[in-house]
Amino acid sequence: MPELLETYLENRWMVQPNHANHLGTTHGGNVLKWMDELGGMAAMRFAGESCVTARMDQVNFKRPINVGETALVEAYVYDTGTTSVKVRLKAARENPRTGEREPTTESYSVYVAVDEDGDPMEVPSLTVDSERGEELRSAALDGER
Template structure:
């Protein structure tokens, strides 16, 4: 049984000209792609199997990530079903020189663990072993489907 903290991971992407839209900020499709990738890795860390995207909800773009800044994607699993893993994923823009960070995007993804034939497989329960894990899980659960 994995814990929430063991599924927590981050990735960074430097926003280059090819990553931008007409307004000089990261294209939303690129951010979604990066969120999907890190979310799947978080889910796979828990499941120990390949995980595929089944559902995306509450994908909110709050502010842009300017060209030249770094897009930091943070993800962690916070709940499981029989074969599904719910993952909270957040994006931030980060100044690469100062490390100052501001949240830009928030989303909730559901991944399903599958075997080599693509058939859903059972996943273990998610362990909430520390107060920090409990705080992360509660933050994700309270933010799901909220406006």
């Protein structure tokens, strides 16, 4: 059974002018795309199968990410169903010189594992074997409510 920390992924994108709106901040659609892509990768790492997005819950944009900053996205599996994988998604703006971070966006997504024909298939149970994994899972479950 896959362990939560094995699904934890983070990725960074340097925000360029082509990612920005007329205010010089990242288009929300770009942030959503980056979050969905990384969430899908976390789900696939967990399931060991292709996964498709079934639902992205409410997305809260707390602050913008400016051109020249780094968009940091974190994703990890925190719960499962029979064929579904729940993924916690968080984005932050990061100063590329100092590493200082500020949360910007958060959401929860559900992905479904599918076979070659696109039919849903069962996923394994999630295990949590570390204190850090328990902290992440608890934070996701608390925030989901």
